[in-house]
Amino acid sequence: MIAPAEIIVPKLSKELYLCSLRPALKDLLLRRIKPLKEEKEEKDSDEFIIKAENDSFNIINSNNYKKDEEKENEESNAKIILINDEWPNISKFNVDKYFKILNKSRNYSLNYEFEFGSIVLYGEVVTSTQTLLDKNVKLTQKLPNGFVTLAAQQVEGRGRGKNTWISPPGCLLFSFVMRHSLNNKAAPVVFIQYLLSLAVVEAVRTEPSYKDIPLRLKWPNDIYVEKFNDSSNSPELVKIGGVLLNSHVFENEFLLIAGCGEELLASILVKFELFYKEFCENGRGFEPFFDIYYKRWLHR
Template sequence: MECDASCSMVYCGKSSVEDEIATRLKKDNVLKLPDDTQVSLLLQSEDEAETLLLKDYSSFDLSLFMDSLTARRFGRFLIWSPRLSTTHDVVSHNFSELPLGAVCVTDVQFKGRGRSKNVWESPKGCLMYSFNLEMVDGQVVHLIQYVVGLAVTEAVKSVCDKKGLPYIDVKIKWPNDIYLNGLKVGGFLCTARYRSKKFDVSAGVGLNVDNEQPTTCLNAVLKDLSPTSDVFKREELLGAFFDKFEMLFDLLMRRGFKSLEELYNRTWLHSEQKVVVEDRIDDKVVQNVVTIQGLTSSGYLLAIGDDNQMYELRPDGNSFDFLKGLIRRKL
């Protein structure tokens, strides 16, 4: 990341508690980036921050986001920057310094992270953010990505309800993509590090709200349905996301993924979908068709074969499309 005005970061909080944290973080100057880039740290109340926010009409509206947020733990401390390499680095490399539930948002991201070390640039019009959380039970850490995906789709539906917008049927493509009308409009990625008997989890989301390239976006589909209706705003979607995530996360912790499984199966694209699995038998590749039924307890695809045998399907790690190049094992 170049060391210029784009390195500026603005801190803001939902209440005086978070504002005090912001003041301390700025004073101590502890926020670091992996490439040791020097950043200019600003409080929302400062004139420089206001100037930066007003410089571009498409900048993230911090006040609108905070007004939209009702979550008690997540999203209440926010870092915004007009341009970052990746929000994930801000969160993951400063895990100990930031309060739990802190979120980093940027308007332009030029080294976004995906599966298999994929990197891409996300332009203006996308909602791009990463946040942190802490988990103790290693048995459920791998399931957090499904909670994040559900929170994204539920947030879109919630905003539609609140604003009286036409229903936008966003879906999850396993394991970490968001689809709309058969086209990808977003994705999410979670990473975890075990430290001091706990898991430090960094979750990142990218959602194309108002940019029709390279596929489509929420507002383009919305305008097709109702040209005169209001539009989705990134700030309102992010507020709704944390409200939904907090509720779904608490359900996962109290009752396990079974409490979310029905909702997840209604939201994803794959129930009863048939996929081809390639098995290697005696140095020969044999193709078999299986039907997806749901998820296994370990978070992989549950499928049934023509022989009525249940299988667990896992990506082989080599295919760009994770519904191709699957390997299976009997259950």
């Protein structure tokens, strides 16, 4: 009898790295969240602590963060957010490459001012990128549209209902913040999860080496690939990703946290933002996307 493989739960990362396309975006973000800092903090300091509903965050300039502080920080539950005008050198996330791809993808639509993906908060191992945003709404409300959290691994990845899992190494898992007006009756919020899953598939297929991969959408939010083999005439369906959308309502808008487990982050964010812009402005909601959605639909 073969013993089941032991599941190794990786240790949560203490440090989170704040990366922005331009230093001015980082500075703007700090100004937005600074009113949330603890009263005991120095008024004019750029280093401060925020206590949100589920987590505490200690914002520190990376130049002032010393390795000999790690033991002291292990005794605190606060997450360390490291900030700097320079992009950090992270072993499992190439920040420079990410922003270059983001800019390249955006250049196809020069007449649109993009937001999504310009500011990223990265942690190597987190509970869940979705939880960081969805369970800390006090902070999330202050974050700009398109703010992204991402990780190399999750130990409490979230799905529909109460489903959780430990993600394997090698994944790029992300969530992002967006706002959707309650007054836009022509663009119902329920369709946004379909737009995101469609954006994932189409972004993957825009890559030349991936354009022939038979990706399929399973309603409402799962992404599958058709895997063919010689022993069967019908393909085997393998799930490779999914989309999760959590919502909060404040005044006249939805505050949405959208999460997904996929590669090609920059291309996905650009594709989704373009889809979302058309969805909100065309006056016909999801109707213009029917043809391409049914083309990728698993339930045909």
